[in-house]
Amino acid sequence: MSIALTPLEDKLIIKVSEPETQTASGLYIPDNAKEKPQQGEVLAVGPGRRDDKGERIPVDVEVGQHVLFSKYGGTEVNYKGEDYLIVAARDILAILN
Amino acid sequence: MSIALTPLEDKLIIKVSEPETQTASGLYIPDNAKEKPQQGEVLAVGPGRRDDKGERIPVDVEVGQHVLFSKYGGTEVNYKGEDYLIVAARDILAILN
Amino acid sequence: MSIALTPLEDKLIIKVSEPETQTASGLYIPDNAKEKPQQGEVLAVGPGRRDDKGERIPVDVEVGQHVLFSKYGGTEVNYKGEDYLIVAARDILAILN
Amino acid sequence: MSIALTPLEDKLIIKVSEPETQTASGLYIPDNAKEKPQQGEVLAVGPGRRDDKGERIPVDVEVGQHVLFSKYGGTEVNYKGEDYLIVAARDILAILN
């Protein structure tokens, strides 16, 4: 799966998984949770933010990984009928193995 | 396309695309999105902000690229009948290929 | 006990202890406390945040330790019927010996 | 044109242009713009703020340039019947060529 969007800084392009997929992987987010995380596949990874010396800070997430992320802070876009989310790497909570 | 405005720091001059162009490229922003990004062409790029040592931090966007950006934080100007937006590079979400 | 979640940065995956366990260990959180801490076992530890030079800052908590933490700031997930909390290491108050 | 005010840090003394001048240069600020920028001539430039090592950070604007700036953050003064604005260099959006 590829997409014609190149993220900048430490941003990621994520294909958000459907609620059914979440149950299949055994992960379930309770309805009464204060901050509900979402799950999805990473399609593109930005080159990383620059530190105080102008060098790139590597991003700890790779294309193809399935991640758990906080939905707040992300920006929704629709490209050729598919929904994507642009999320900063620092909003990723964990990688799903 | 050129413009007689030289942006400072990490600011960009952007010619905002019409909604029709957005549909043609396959990118569509849902009406119910919390933060609606916009699309446009980069006409001018500032020299970059200076880091703590006074050196320029390079800007990751080039003149001629089409970018997706958060419309908040930008400043609208009209020059010879055309609308432009002055946006900081850190408000650019992704480059459209 | 293991879990298929790999935390990023300085995040921890914690199996929250039941209230009964808390009494057994002699630790009791008064009902009228302003900020009620919780107790749990650390299942996974992130690689640590990167400092201004891009190097990892080690996390002071190890897998298997029982910790006291502030429940605010954590994110609840349910994996195969078990409740977990993803908490940043800086929200850990103390290690229970 | 000179003025008996010496700005400090990265502040600029600006002679704000009349609305007529703005139309002549082809630049027009729409009435419905969220943040209306203003146009003016730079009369004096401060020596620049000092960085963490006590050295001056050069100001990217020169006396005599016409600039576009955000009017918020500036301070209005009237000297011998003329209106001036004291604006920080970081509130300058672009230089008009």
Added chain:
Amino acid sequence: MSIALTPLEDKLIIKVSEPETQTASGLYIPDNAKEKPQQGEVLAVGPGRRDDKGERIPVDVEVGQHVLFSKYGGTEVNYKGEDYLIVAARDILAILN
């Protein structure tokens, strides 16, 4: 006096003194004070926060000292029937000699 809690970063475990003890030592907090400090004995001291280079910043308080601290920011716990407070070293106002 010892306790089975190991504080992290620059946190302290404090046994809060009774109001009677406070009068005995000659220290009295007026009822109408805006921010009422509390008094207690330090039972355990964390290893210190890490600075920007990853090195520990030493904590200026030692086990056994009696300290005056701001009660806000602390977290109350009860261990085997005794009340303790977990307080950050930066909330310590003074050491009582």
Added chain:
Amino acid sequence: MSIALTPLEDKLIIKVSEPETQTASGLYIPDNAKEKPQQGEVLAVGPGRRDDKGERIPVDVEVGQHVLFSKYGGTEVNYKGEDYLIVAARDILAILN
């Protein structure tokens, strides 16, 4: 003119000028200005704040200069019947020549 107050850090002791003096120098602050600056003579200058390395950052204002400053942030004191203002150097807008 001298005063028995030694300012600390980057603070200045300023003798605020009367409104009449302001007209005489040709400087006039419009009544409808959003943030009205004030004018006065610098009587004492602090040694400067210390930077991250513990060295003093020099203050760009000298005793005897007449300055334009933002009145907010200053603290009014009355010494032997005269009104003074203690203002941080960073609230000075410009030096009047």
Added chain:
Amino acid sequence: MSIALTPLEDKLIIKVSEPETQTASGLYIPDNAKEKPQQGEVLAVGPGRRDDKGERIPVDVEVGQHVLFSKYGGTEVNYKGEDYLIVAARDILAILN
């Protein structure tokens, strides 16, 4: 005059002067002042905060000096019938000579 309180970081123990003393020294705080400073004698001075490299930043105030300070941010304590204020050095406005 001595006191059995050792302040930490950049904190000071101050014996607040009575209003009569303030008139005697010629310093008078107007009733309508926005932020009313207070006057007092410094009884104890902390060792100073640590900078980013873990070294102490010296405190610019000495025991025995009379200082003018902002009363906000201080903490009131009463020791053997006397009122004291614990104030951070950065809340000291000026030294009274």
